Amino acid sequence: MNALAAAQDKMRSVGLPEQAIDVFTAFYHQLEEGASGLIPESEVEPLEDVASIHSLDYDTETLRRAAAETVVIKLNGGLGTTMGMQQAKSLLPIKHRLSFLDLIVDQVWHVRSTLGVDLPLLFMNSFRTRDDTLEALSHYPELKVGDLPLDFLQNREPRLDAETLAPVEWPDDPSLEWCPPGHADLYTALDASGVLDQLIEAGYRYASISNADNLGAVPDPAMMAWFAETGAPYAAEVCRRTPADVKGGHLVVRRSDGRLILRETAQIAPEDREAAADLSVHRYFHTNNLWFDLHALRAELDRAQGVLDLPLIRNQKNVDPTDPDSPEVIQIESAMGAAISVFEGATAIEVDRARFLPVKTTDDLLLLRSDVYDVGPDYQMRARVDDVPSVDLDKRYFKAIGEFDKRLPFSVGLLYASSLTVRGDWSFGEGVVVRGDVVLEDEGRPRHVASGTVLSGI
Template identity: 40%
Template sequence: MRSRNMQDAVIAEIVRRVRLVYEGESGRVDWNTIGDLRPEDTIDLETLGDEGASRETLKGLAIIKLNGGLGTTMGLSVPKSVIEVKPGLNFLEIMKLQVEHLRKTHSIETPLLFMNSFNTRDDTLAHPGIRSLNENCPGKLPADFLQNMAPRLLRDSLLPLGDGSQDSHWCPPGHGDVFLALFTTGLLDRLIENGYRVAFLSNGDNLGATADPNILRYFLSEGLEFASEVTPKTRADLKGGVLYRRRGPEGEVGPIELLETAQVPDEHLSDFQDVNRFAYFNINNLWVNLEALRERLRRGSLELSLIVNPKEVDGTPVLQLETAMGAAIGRFDRTRVIIVPRRRFAPVKNCADLLVRRSDAYTLESDYRLEMNPTRKLSEPVVILDDRFYKKLPDFEKRFLEAPSLVAASSFEVRGPVIFDRPVKISGQVCLENPDATDRLVSELSRDAFQDETIAFP
């Protein structure tokens, strides 16, 4: 770590995590400590009014996007944010358009900062218009800052995987690192010195996560230090992290905490997924008071709860010790959980998600928010694509030459290799099946619409 010129605070945080595992920490919670949120912990966005925020208030806002992930699960070795979402527009371009619209509408210079990893920085900054994105902001802020690195550990000995000379010896330490990275790079100080009071943080692949002036106004009027957005769970969200109040051995109530799937004991997974117990899940849209964050970090590490992530590197079992940024809610006193509509959560984790976003089920609004089509009367369509033929983006692109219309679809499944060479409309529940391993054209079916049916190629 010294060879990589890592700062003392970063090294101390990594050593803390290793020590926890060495002392027997598994990253799993004691289920007896999982209590319920109190009524006063939550507020519904729909009750906050729609008067927005003043220009002076908006001038104090900075936007931070997590952009450290490669599209590896989709078969890519480039940042996921360069994948096209709508015709001619990828994630980076849409995020840029979103902040430019905010700037123009309110005559302000809101900074958009990307937290890149060592895997994504070069490609991101090389993208047209990104490097100079914040050059007119007060303080001439950079377009990005770099996430720290952590050594991968051998699973059996907890020693580093290698001597640190190769990229494979290192891993990202989880997006909980965003706060320490802001602090140790000096960017947190620069933001505060230039008049920024609040940061809105979200995942770069969630194009529904835009800076809502109503939330900002409420956040400041209530004197909050940290707020986390949640939205109602559906069947597709059972693995989403949840917020709870820590419960002590005598029933005493502790702070609000984040619980991720990886932290749940196996025997309590069904409890975790019970929508009657946990009706909402964390969507990783966070609001943070920058001065409160700096004051807390000056006192030492946030000591976020540990997530132990087992992996394999070239067949060698390793551990990646991570934290989640949403867990920071438990390190502040004045916090709130904000219940928001589903429209603020539109991520892309795989090619099925990408198909939904590319289709007419989602539209780009005038402010470049990606939202569900207002003509759609259903929840988000459930799309299932055969992993053998659609998991990797190059295979997906080869077969979806035309995105089907999904605005009237409740579910859409494709089994086997089908090339969508013409526009088709999907309504209700539809399954298209090709039992062979040879590609078939959807045009062979001589139809342009399918409704509530399963169709097999002859």
């Protein structure tokens, strides 16, 4: 049996849908052919003339009509493994003992109560996050809308041996033989699960998509009205880039046909990195908040026989991330934002940074738990200062959530801080306040900042 057939059989053995296997197969052929997924600077133009969220102004009835046809989908497949978690990151307490999931539910309820519409909320879970998430959602029995489900399941695929491209075997932990196929699986999972057709039959037309760990991406009726008004099949939310954003994906215009395409960091050749990082040329980054017309997606999936023409992202790593000596594997991935190139007439809108608040590390978590951020009446997290302080915690002691919570059991006052850098094994008492630029140096032994301490820097 050849390597591809072995991978296909492995996917069938766990009951994955044929459509997911077809998508995997299409990407596998790209991998065999040596596709790098690189997008050369010579083949693109910078994105310009982008609409702005600040220009949106609609009456209540227009907002209500758009919200009544919109569904909110949150990508919830991540375990927060970079923070040492073993459950859905969305269940992590973030503010006032409320989790990401609690605040997302509150955001949806705010729109429902304000406009009097049934705004559905669905989660795309992975096989690792589904049970915990549905258990948490069981505490919100009124969240369900009609016969619509609260979630649908992201597919999975085999990790491939980097040398043979055969599905890797790892008896020490068979779960490590599998990986998620990237966020672009959203389209396959929606279709193969039947949820896409269910939403269309229930009268919904538009979908708002964002990551569950981005509490800035609230369901905004003005954005819903804007997208409905454009008539576009697809739209991406973008923000102005800063030096901190050069490693993220950004939208560009393909010279050959004028279509918008997403260029991820992994798709930039070494010789193009300087040009791609030029903020005066490529001014916008992709927030991973996007919108699409459900009917347009249905039509494109039908035309493409269920396999959208998306570029490959070749992700190489060790089968056991904690063991650098374990075999190297390839994960076949694709970005959901890459689908913007599939839809003729796709567009973009510039949004405030407030709509982009991802939590990828405990540095981000400390900031959101601090007094720098407040929860507004729409349950969106918003910064109370124009210049948000930077946080850099020693990864040896703060990377894992258990160690972080042990050393930082209380929120830290950062409202008047410019930066906080912690080196070494420090713990913090209650009511600690940071002012200016503060650096706590590694003193070679555990140290404690007493409750009520004001740390003042430059």
